[in-house]
Amino acid sequence: AQSVTQPDIHITVSEGASLELRCNYSYGATPYLFWYVQSPGQGLQLLLKYFSGDTLVQGIKGFEAEFKRSQSSFNLRKPSVHWSDAAEYFCAVGSPLGGGNKLTFGTGTQLKVEL
Amino acid sequence: DVKVTQSSRYLVKRTGEKVFLECVQDMDHENMFWYRQDPGLGLRLIYFSYDVKMKEKGDIPEGYSVSREKKERFSLILESASTNQTSMYLCASSLVRTSGPREQYFGPGTRLTVT
Numbered sequence: 001a002q003s004v005t006q007p008d009i010h011i012t013v014s015e016g017a018s019l020e021l022r023c024n025y026s027y028g029a030t031p032y033l034f035w036y037v038q039s040p041g042q043g044l045q046l047l048l049k050y051f052s053g054d055t056l057v058q059g060i061k062g063f064e065a066e067f068k069r070s071q072s073s074f075n076l077r078k079p080s081v082h083w084s085d086a087a088e089y090f091c092a093v094g095s096p097l098g099g100g101n102k103l104t105f106g107t108g109t110q111l112k113v114e115l
Numbered sequence: 116d117v118k119v120t121q122s123s124r125y126l127v128k129r130t131g132e133k134v135f136l137e138c139v140q141d142m143d144h145e146n147m148f149w150y151r152q153d154p155g156l157g158l159r160l161i162y163f164s165y166d167v168k169m170k171e172k173g174d175i176p177e178g179y180s181v182s183r184e185k186k187e188r189f190s191l192i193l194e195s196a197s198t199n200q201t202s203m204y205l206c207a208s209s210l211v212r213t214s215g216p217r218e219q220y221f222g223p224g225t226r227l228t229v230t
Contacts, residue, residue: 009155032216043119043205043221044158051216090157094217101146101165101209101217102173107157 002027002093006106013081014114021076021109023091032094033074034103035065039087047089050074061085086113118142119222121206127228134193136225138206145211147189148219149173149181152203164189165211196229203227 003026013019025031032051036044048059055067065076074091088110092103122137140147146165150158150173160173162181170181178200182190189208193200203226207219 034216034218036221041224043223044207044219045221046218049216049218101211102148102160102163103217103219105150105158107155 002031002095002104004091004093004104004106006089006091006109008109009107010110010112012112012114015083016080019076019078019081019085019111021089021091021111023074023076023106024072025074025091025093026072027093027095030067030069033065033067034092034094035059035063035074035076036090036092036105037061037087038090038108044090047076081111081113083113083115086111119206119208119220121204121222121225123225124223125226125228127230128193128196129230130197132193132196132229134196134227134229136191136193136204136206136227138189138191138208138222139187140189140206140208140220141187142208142210142220143186144208144220145186146209146217146219147183148207148209149179149189149191150205150207151175151200152205152224158205161191193227196227198229201227201229 005024035047091106119140148163149161164170164183180192206222209219
């Protein structure tokens, strides 16, 4: 069964600082990988996705993520954080082999941005 | 843009009541999903549907049922609401894909309080 671990429950960064949110997955092959963001009181919005090709993926709002097969990781990065990036971030994994098109989500990382 | 709407943003119900949460998507997606979101637990799949009148149990189906009579509408039913069902409920939809990532599109959520 696939699983996702987001080891950081809370992260605080200063505005303008760089950001890296960690995501590790467990799956027998290369899965489909996603990062979503949830602003307070809102649903989830897709930031970016990976399924093959270039291991560095660009997303919306200036975010990028790098797939590292050797480390089973798909960490999310942003070079300079803005106060509006404060939100909860979820990593998710899907199976390329079917599985009903379901996704498995991590428990989320809450990002706080200090001004 | 894909739009997923949920019938209520906030709902307060009493223990033992039958509760209906409605979700509608406007992009002709085959798959629809119901999740509950609780702090520290991330998103947990309750049920999903891959076609009209078709459904499968997710990870936590106990105490819930679903109905999908039309492709665009997916309802979550709490047969007899209990206080431990107080939570944020998120609906999502996606296309059926035989290859490529199957991102899900989310509604804004319904925050249900059972007293």
